[in-house]
Amino acid sequence: MDPKIFASKTFDYLIIGGGTAGLTVASRLAEDETIQVGVIEAGDARFNDPLIDVPANTGRTMGNSAYDWGFMTAPQEGANGRTFPAARGKMLGGCSSVAFLSWNRASKFEYDAWDAFASDKGWNWEGLLPYFRKSTAITADQLNTFPGISAAEASAGNNPEYSGFDGPIQLSYNKVDPETVPIYVKTLNKMGIHTNPSPENGELNGVINSRMNIDPLTGTRSYAATAYFHRSESRNNFHLLTNAQVTKILSRSTGDVSGVEITGVEFQVDSQTFVAHTRKEVILAAGAYQSPQLLELSGIGNRSLLESFGIPTVVDLPEVGENLQDHYVAVSQHMLKPGILTFDELRNNPAFAAEQAAIYAESHGGMLASFNSALSFLPFSLFLDDETTKTLIEAFDQAVLTRSKTSPLQAKQYAVQREWFTKGLVPQMELILFNNGFVNPEPGKSYITVLGAGLHHISRGSVHIKSKDPLSLPTIDPSILDNEFDVKLVLEGAKLLRRVADTAPLVDIIESTTVPPSVLQTDEELISFVKASVGTAQHPMGTVSMGPRELGGVVDGDLKVYGTKNLRVCDASILPVGLGAHLQATVYAVAEKLADMIKVTA
Numbered sequence: 160m161d162p163k164i165f166a167s168k169t170f171d172y173l174i175i176g177g178g179t180a181g182l183t184v185a186s187r188l189a190e191d192e193t194i195q196v197g198v199i200e201a202g203d204a205r206f207n208d209p210l211i212d213v214p215a216n217t218g219r220t221m222g223n224s225a226y227d228w229g230f231m232t233a234p235q236e237g238a239n240g241r242t243f244p245a246a247r248g249k250m251l252g253g254c255s256s257v258a259f260l261s262w263n264r265a266s267k268f269e270y271d272a273w274d275a276f277a278s279d280k281g282w283n284w285e286g287l288l289p290y291f292r293k294s295t296a297i298t299a300d301q302l303n304t305f306p307g308i309s310a311a312e313a314s315a316g317n318n319p320e321y322s323g324f325d326g327p328i329q330l331s332y333n334k335v336d337p338e339t340v341p342i343y344v345k346t347l348n349k350m351g352i353h354t355n356p357s358p359e360n361g362e363l364n365g366v367i368n369s370r371m372n373i374d375p376l377t378g379t380r381s382y383a384a385t386a387y388f389h390r391s392e393s394r395n396n397f398h399l400l401t402n403a404q405v406t407k408i409l410s411r412s413t414g415d416v417s418g419v420e421i422t423g424v425e426f427q428v429d430s431q432t433f434v435a436h437t438r439k440e441v442i443l444a445a446g447a448y449q450s451p452q453l454l455e456l457s458g459i460g461n462r463s464l465l466e467s468f469g470i471p472t473v474v475d476l477p478e479v480g481e482n483l484q485d486h487y488v489a490v491s492q493h494m495l496k497p498g499i500l501t502f503d504e505l506r507n508n509p510a511f512a513a514e515q516a517a518i519y520a521e522s523h524g525g526m527l528a529s530f531n532s533a534l535s536f537l538p539f540s541l542f543l544d545d546e547t548t549k550t551l552i553e554a555f556d557q558a559v560l561t562r563s564k565t566s567p568l569q570a571k572q573y574a575v576q577r578e579w580f581t582k583g584l585v586p587q588m589e590l591i592l593f594n595n596g597f598v599n600p601e602p603g604k605s606y607i608t609v610l611g612a613g614l615h616h617i618s619r620g621s622v623h624i625k626s627k628d629p630l631s632l633p634t635i636d637p638s639i640l641d642n643e644f645d646v647k648l649v650l651e652g653a654k655l656l657r658r659v660a661d662t663a664p665l666v667d668i669i670e671s672t673t674v675p676p677s678v679l680q681t682d683e684e685l686i687s688f689v690k691a692s693v694g695t696a697q698h699p700m701g702t703v704s705m706g707p708r709e710l711g712g713v714v715d716g717d718l719k720v721y722g723t724k725n726l727r728v729c730d731a732s733i734l735p736v737g738l739g740a741h742l743q744a745t746v747y748a749v750a751e752k753l754a755d756m757i758k759v760t761a
């Protein structure tokens with residue numbers, strides 16, 4: 160659409176960011192023909208692009224400026240001063256266009272904890288469950304064939320109480336898994352980590368065959384652009400502008416307690432500035448890094464920070480951009496004995512790759528239609544002995560007690576986390592199996608790589624503007640491993656990865672461990688390794704937290720920004736406390752729920 164035409168319209172709802180949450184809420188609002196919806200997305204639409212659509216290509220767009228915003232974190236003291244790429248999809252569909260396709264909900268206890276941050280609005284398991292269902296579609300013939308699942312349990316995940324059958328996002332189990340997958344799952348089973356047949360029901364513990372957001376009919380990625388945008392694009396009341404970056408949210412004072420009124424947004428296309436207007440609301444859905452950035456550029460944030468950049472304060476909200484949480488990972492990589500087939504075969508063997516490409520073209524199946532689906536979610540009891548658990552909880556208490564700065568909101572978050580630790584119901588560690596080599600894989604060799612991700616850390620990072628220039632990228636400081644508990648947690652992850660690789664039947668197919676070097680044996684040596692190699696799972700959240708204003712919350716239970724009449728935030732930044740899961744499913748459900756909340760009052 161021509162930006163001048165877009166700017167000439169007045170929308171009822173103007174949505175900033177055509178990503179995972181933005182397209183979901185926009186598409187649902189546009190179901191009401193009387194509502195005019197406008198969406199502004201900074202990136203391009205990437206339909207029919209094999210780098211996005213073909214599951215086996217997942218990951219290849221990271222760092223490519225045609226697809227990725229190209230953020231780097233600030234140097235991380237807890238990680239030997241290193242900086243990290245912070246991948247974010249810059250295109251229609253946002254991060255749902257680049258995510259690693261695994262689909263999962265957190266444990267129900269985690270969602271129930273949200274109630275403590277915004278009561279009476281249904282931000283809990285029961286309140287979100289209809290939206291987990293509404294956003295997704297499975298077919299009833301899908302069977303879970305992971306080891307450890309009985310024939311009677313194979314269809315347990317197809318229970319309509321928990322699964323959706325006619326939503327926009329198409330889900331399926333991998334049609335093909337490399338032979339390493341059952342070997343790995345049997346190894347975990349042998350270690351006492353059971354296979355969980357139906358994690359959709361809110362009980363997440365164990366190893367799961369994650370459903371993937373892969374359309375089983377086409378073998379392609381099902382994501383916000385294909386699923387939600389395509390449902391809406393022909394509607395006369397749905398208007399999309401791509402390649403346009405919002406630079407400011409415009410407001411005017413009302414002089415009353417209801418707060419400032421948002422009137423529209425300023426955006427740029429090819430260095431030209433335009434203004435788009437709203438009659439009712441602006442919904443900010445620019446993601447966990449850019450939603451706080453845009454708030455600050457618009458005068459909504461910590462007064463002293465805004466003043467330091469000469470930005471007049473519209474609403475003083477000190478915690479905008481604070482509370483950044485993510486999952487930090489330890490890595491292990493193992494070269495496999497000759498003859499064991501993994502996704503590396505696509506890299507190593509051109510004839511095999513051509514064969515798989517032909518299968519994909521013919522039947523939309525084969526290895527190109529699959530990605531890595533074996534995820535394990537472990538409470539302490541499934542990977543630590545009682546003594547180590549006790550030591551870790553003591554380390555948690557000590558680290559919380561001695562933090563230099565803890566806001567009231569964070570104190571509440573830590574209380575929730577501590578309850579999760581002690582009750583043992585909520586996973587604290589995730590293992591993610593990748594059936595290929597990550598770190599300098601040798602030609603002709605096959606590998607597996609296993610990541611161990613801490614799910615609930617103490618560190619709280621931040622994202623803030625570093626300039627008044629709206630086109631300059633914000634400073635992202637995750638504060639990785641800034642305390643003893645987080646270091647110990649990731650260390651336990653690294654030790655667990657060792658134990659997994661030393662257990663049969665997995666140990667029988669491993670030729671050598673290439674990461675971490677096996678000479679590293681003591682805790683001190685492994686901690687040095689962890690600091691030198693720790694990375695992020697690309698799950699930033701919490702930077703515009705939902706919570707009571709007096710504690711430091713930025714949005715209320717209607718996801719409305721405090722001090723404004725008509726500005727809401729809807730994306731991963733509103734999560735009130737770090738979530739122990741991959742985020743897509745939750746972000747879609749949050750956006751579905753918000754759309755219904757708005758429709759009720761519109």
Ligand SMILES: Cc1cc2nc3c(=O)[nH]c(=O)nc-3n(C[C@H](O)[C@H](O)[C@H](O)COP(=O)(O)OP(=O)(O)OC[C@H]3O[C@@H](n4cnc5c(N)ncnc54)[C@H](O)[C@@H]3O)c2cc1C
Pocket residue numbers: 175176177178179180181199200201202221246247248249250251252253254255257258259260261262263403404405406444445446447449453697698699729730731732741742743744746
């Ligand atoms: C590499 C990677 C792998 C991942 N793997 C998984 C996985 O396997 N499973 C899973 O569940 N989750 C995964 N995630 C996480 C998940 O994809 C994200 O948490 C989720 O999609 C975030 O949704 P969002 O709506 O908050 O943000 P986004 O989807 O990022 O949407 C934000 C949108 O706003 C746009 N935007 C930003 N600023 C502006 C502006 N000023 N003007 C206009 N537009 C703007 C962006 O371009 C983007 O399209 C992964 C993420 C990454 C990056």
